[in-house]
Amino acid sequence: MAEIIPLRPRKPCPICKKPSSQKFHPFCSNRCANEDLNSWLGGKYSIPVVEDEDEDGQDGLA
């Protein structure tokens, strides 16, 4: 029976807790790396996300 020798213990992805990948260490994917980057930047340079276009309320009820 072959022993299963685990590789170096890797920290899980700090974002989603999945096993991290070497390529995106310490994250599991480019996506999580970006997530972390965004949190680092504190939203200053966050990607424009359309969440609420109703800033001026122009298109509200008359």
Ligand SMILES: [Zn+2]
């Ligand atoms: Zn992840």
